[in-house]
Amino acid sequence: MTKQNTTKILLAALVTLTLSNTAFAMAKKPADSGDDDTSTSTPSTPSTPTNPEPPATTGSIVPADFDVFTEVAGPVGKLVDSIYQTYRELIPERDQTLAYKTDNTDMNVDSRYRFADRIAYAIELKMNPSKAGLGYVGSSYGMSSSESSYLETSLISHPLCTVSSTSLSKTLSSGKVPSASTITKLNTFANKMNEYRRGALNGDRTSFVKxxxxxxxxxxCMSYTESLTTADTSTSGKVATKYAPSGYRRPAGVLFYEDPYQDAASKLNIGLFQFTPTASGNVQACIREWNKIYPKNTISTSASQAEMIRVLGSAMQSFNAFCGAAKITGMFSVQVNTAKSSFTHPSNLQSNGSLKLPTDRCVSPHFAAGKSYNHFGPLQNSTGSNLNEVMSCALNGDY
Structure with a gap:
């Protein structure tokens, strides 16, 4: 074989090898392409935003000229009544002759006789930061028993956490994670509230009002899902008659309900937000907070059932409305002040496994009862559909 032929053969072999390697390389998928159409994404807890929300505020930011009755109670009450137009329970004035002493404790609201007024005023009170009255159960939630050590919370003190199916699987009970469309509503509410919070903290009056x-x-909306659609049924009247203390008459719009799934101590539920008339029970934190605001018209933490029926079943529903708002801020207090990750939102856990500072945490109303002192069934999707109902109502119309 000549030298020239040998050279040609070697060149041909080299070309063949090069083409073969090139074809093989082109057939291989680049390791970092990320274009696998068959892969599935697992929903995860939303990451911390690039621009974090403002930290906790512990001072009042209520505008000096704010009128909660004309700016909030009236228009919002009419809107929600229009959603539940068969009932329309929020705007009608209630019978003053059936008012109890707890309906006449605050000159700012004493002359207002609508459920809408009492709910809106309770919200205004809880827009101001305060320490939750949870010292007596603090150890159950990884908190101190000393309430003086708590960081104050309000409905606007901390940003709301955004949620996902993954985060909700940790904060709600098993099987209670809602649909993707409902989760979208939860995040719409949270993002809108955080937008208003940012504006309010910057001194924007309109944002605070919104x-x-x-x-x-x-x-x-929750007052309807909890009680107002069945408040004046014959069953409610019969239960009220069964438990009524001497001289008490059930006012219109006040639901008395016996929960068949509860033991005797928790069976009876009364009023707007369905509280049990046991002063040492699930309303004790509310009583402790009420007594700080109204030291001249206190409620005993050892009050009798008869007394608590009058308090919770009053015509104007003042304490019931107050306790409803206090349950939300109490839930937030647990998430902010707990030292255990199981009682706060997953977003409050840092990459090194430690919890964020209380001032840097977000809060969420969507926790199971045993995980963050949540009272409200709809907020924890107790029936599998009531969370969607209440959020659809809250996002109906102007928000």
Missing amino acids: ATKLWTKLMM
Whole structure:
């Protein structure tokens, strides 16, 4: 074989090898392409935003000229009543002769006789930061028993956490994670509230009013899902008669309900937000907070059932409305002040496993009862559909 032929053969072999390697390389998928159409994404807890929300505020930012009755109670009450137009329970004035002493404790609201007024005023009170009255159960939630050590919370003190199916699977009970469309509503509410919070913290009056209206709207919607659609049924009347103390008559719009799934101590539920008339029970934190605001018209934490029926079943529903708002801020207090990650939102856990500072945490109303002191069934999707109902109502119309 000549030298020239040998050279040709070697060149041909080299070309063949090069083409073969090139074809093989082109057939291989680049390792970093990320274009696998068959892959599935697992929903995860939303990451911390690039621009974090403003930290906690512990001072009052209620505008000096704010009128919660004309700016919030009236328009929001009418809107929610129009959603539940068969009932329309929020705007009618209530019978003053059936009022109890707890309906006449605050000159700012004493002459207002609508459920809408009492709910909106309770929201305004809880837009101001305060320490939750949870010292007596603090150890159950990884908190101190000393309430003086708590960081104050309000409905606007901390940003709301955004949620996902992954985060909700950790904060709600098993099987209670809602649909994707409902989760979208939860995040619409949270993002809108955070927008208003940012504006309010910057001194924008309109933002504060809108934040108050949105919280009020949520609570008014919840009053319907909790009680107002069945308040004046014959069953409610019969239960009231069964438990009524001497001289008590059930006012219109006040639901008395016996929960068949509860033990005797928790069976009876009364009023707007369905509280049990046991002073040492699930209303004790509300009583402790009420007594700080109204030291001249206190409620005993050892009050009798008869007394608590009058308090919770009053004509204007003042304490019931107050306790409803206090349950939300109490839930937030747990998430902010707990030292255990199981009682706060997953977003409050840092990459090194430690919890964020209380001032830097976000809060969420969507926790199971045993995980963050949540009272409200709709907020924890107790029936599998009531969370969607209440959020659809809250996002109906102007928000």
